[in-house]
Amino acid sequence: MGTATETGKKNGHNTPETETRKKGGTQQGPEETPSYLQKFFIDQVKDMYYAEQELLKAMPEMKNAATTEELEDAIDEHMKQTQRHVKRLEKVFQMIGQKPEGKRCEAMDGLVKELKTILRETEENTMTRDAALIIAAQKIEHYEIASYGGLVALALTMGMERAADLLDKTLAEEEMTDQVLTDIAENYINVEAEHEGAYNWDKKIWVV
Secondary structure, three states: OOOHHHHHHHOOOOOHHHHHHHEOOOOOOOOOOOOHHHHHHHHHHHHHHHHHHHHHHHHHHHHHHOOOHHHHHHHHHHHHHHHHHHHHHHHHHHHOOOOOOOOOOHHHHHHHHHHHHHHHHOOOOOHHHHHHHHHHHHHHHHHHHHHHHHHHHHHHHOOEHHHHHHHHHHHHHHHHHHHHHHHHHHHHHHHHHHOOOEEEOOOOEEEO
């Protein structure tokens, strides 16, 4: 005859162990080994922890480079959101019994590098720079949306509702920021950028 825990698992009922997981508690005790999926989840949380911190470092330069006040304000607001995203990730680390630490995110490193290239190759105080900044920012947003969407799905799969809820709040803010950037671009920036000086791609200079 099986134990109460085994019977609960077979019948699909929540045992104390599974209930702890569903409340977003620590997923393994000091003597337990995390599953492959848990290891991957932890790895991805570390990835995003690094990514958000690198983005925070780059955002002041993005804000200062913006031509329009509307884009500058949008970047400033997302900077505040990103600070909250970091704190939420730290709470997730606590829930899974891990010390908050980042793991190098090559994707974010590449996106930030591309952003800096765009700033070098666009003229200051132009709508074209703002249009380019929005595209670079949305590439970052789309990466984060995909990443947080995946983390939410994994957290729910492992019964970590509290962690999933925190990650889902961040996902919603990333999606909102993406839409705000689209609205800014479509309202007037792209149209006005189209009427600015032509860019010579061979010589990498603006032709006035």
